[in-house]
Amino acid sequence: MAYMEFGPAARARRRRGYVLSAIIVFALAVLPIVLVEVQGRRANSTLALLISMITAAGLGTAWNILGGYAGQLSLGHVAFYGLGAYASGLLIEKLGVTSWLGLLVGPLIGGLVALGIGWITFRLRGPYFTLSTIAIAEIIFLLSKTLEPITGGSSGLSWDLNQSRFWPRDPQWLFGPTPGRVPYYWIALAITVIAVIISWKIAHNKLGFYLRAIREDQDTAATIGINNTRMKLTALVISAMLVALIGAFRANFEGAIAPDTVLVRSKSLEIVLFAIIGGMGTVWGPVIGGVLLTLVGEALRGIGEANQLVYGVLLVLVIFFLPGGLLGGAKTLLARLTTRRANQTNQPAALREA
């Protein structure tokens, strides 16, 4: 359930949830050490895939704050991703400052731009908002391509990976001589965990209620005293900052940025798909969607150019048959099973737990 429940049973369930989450995060944090032990040098490619899965989960989670909770369909989230990546890349390439600064400046710029965009677009509804997000992403894409002296144009910027290392050198006592991706993995994990915690907090907070009210009916929400524009703006800025943070991280990890990798239109769609396939408006849906879709994408790399076809087909299928995403579908299935079981006992319906 996305809303906060009270009472001793709910509290106990919540406590179990915290403990379980902590165990999962701990296991994920230890995973790379095990991988390096088992796979040796080959661990690096596994880690790259894991990092992609983790950042995908983070991106889906961030988009979901605006798209899932508030129901505002942004098809231009790549703009924030790219802004984060370019901010952090420019800092490294032009000024040679530490990568940590990029993780700070990237989200700040993403957030500021989001404020401006929100100011323009949140007077608009439905398709107009969506169109504006696309238009703005396109403007930023074209700027990155044509402002060559600053952005490096179509070929973008690249730098020696040693310049964008969060650690001066990998702790050898831990990983041996493997030149490592483990620190990157930990940073990616930390970012995504932060994103999920923020998303969870919002879902269980007043802001989450407001956003869902706005999603259901903007006019009614306004009538009961919700400041629609303010709430939507809050959701957009949080969402944009998280996406920019992940973009900034990604730039450091790849050691290169270019319009066609960090600002490409299809990336926006990918982010949306993570959330939609997993289950929009839920905390865990985008995480599941991000992880699964990245795996699917990896498996489809062999198909070559047309691998996006699968994304398109998945999108249409989900809209038609599984509007709640995988998580929504699973919940419906579970509800149907439990109702059947509950019906077999002679308990009155009112006493059954919802």
Place this chain on the structure above:
Amino acid sequence: METFIQTFITGILTGGLYALIGIGLNMVFGVMRVVNFAHGALVMVGMYLTWLAFSFLGIDPFVSLFITLPVMFVFGIVLQRVFIAPLLKAPEFNQILLTEGLGIILVNVALLLFSGNYQLVNPSGPLYDDVLRLGGVVLDYKRLVAFFIALILTGALFWFLSRTDIGKSMRATAQDREAARLMGINVRRVSELAMGIGVAMAGAAGTLLTPIYQRVEPFIGAPFTLRAFVVIVLGGLGSITGATVGGILLGLVEAFAGAYNPTFLGGAGAAPIYGFLIFLAVLLFKPSGLFGGSRL
């Protein structure tokens, strides 16, 4: 001065095609309130049809309009029956995602069938090779022909909507779907027709663009979705005259930005930005469009 006139005329000629694309989108939105995010991909399909007709049957690109129009019309009706109609009552959010998904599918099917390579459409003949010289201004004949065909199609559609019974029932449906239904209009039929015409217009625009671009590739239609929206937002959603003016305006803006945008602001490559900025400005200050008002 010559550059100025040259740019001005080029802008108007391109704008006529933008208008045609915008009108197609407008038909669908006006009648069904569905925003078709696959519109640019449909322009691309029209271009591929023209290429197929040209390279396998040897049909002149402009003449292939007689293939594109009916094929795309039927394709539109199929899309309507299979995908759009079942979701007419769904939230807008889902409709946008559905059409976006359809667009991705079309682009990637083209990629699978014809690869990502450029397919050339390079007919020869006086129509395609010669230019019209008026003083220092040089105009391609093919651009002129494309513009006039676009005008004829627009005019025909205008006549159809204002003079025929079916056209009138389409406008009625656009104004009030429920009232139209109560008046005995077959709203389902009208919606299919609107989608058919809208898709046919996108395809026709694709056909007319092919001899100008002289090449086709799967992603070539992508910029047109957004352009089509810019056109109809400029002109006011639902209005054909508005879309025509909006299309020509966008053509002019892009042409002048392409010719005069200084290098430090990105030069000609950044020209589309101006169209998008105007789009945002219109949404911000006059959301009903510059000539907003009547729908269809």
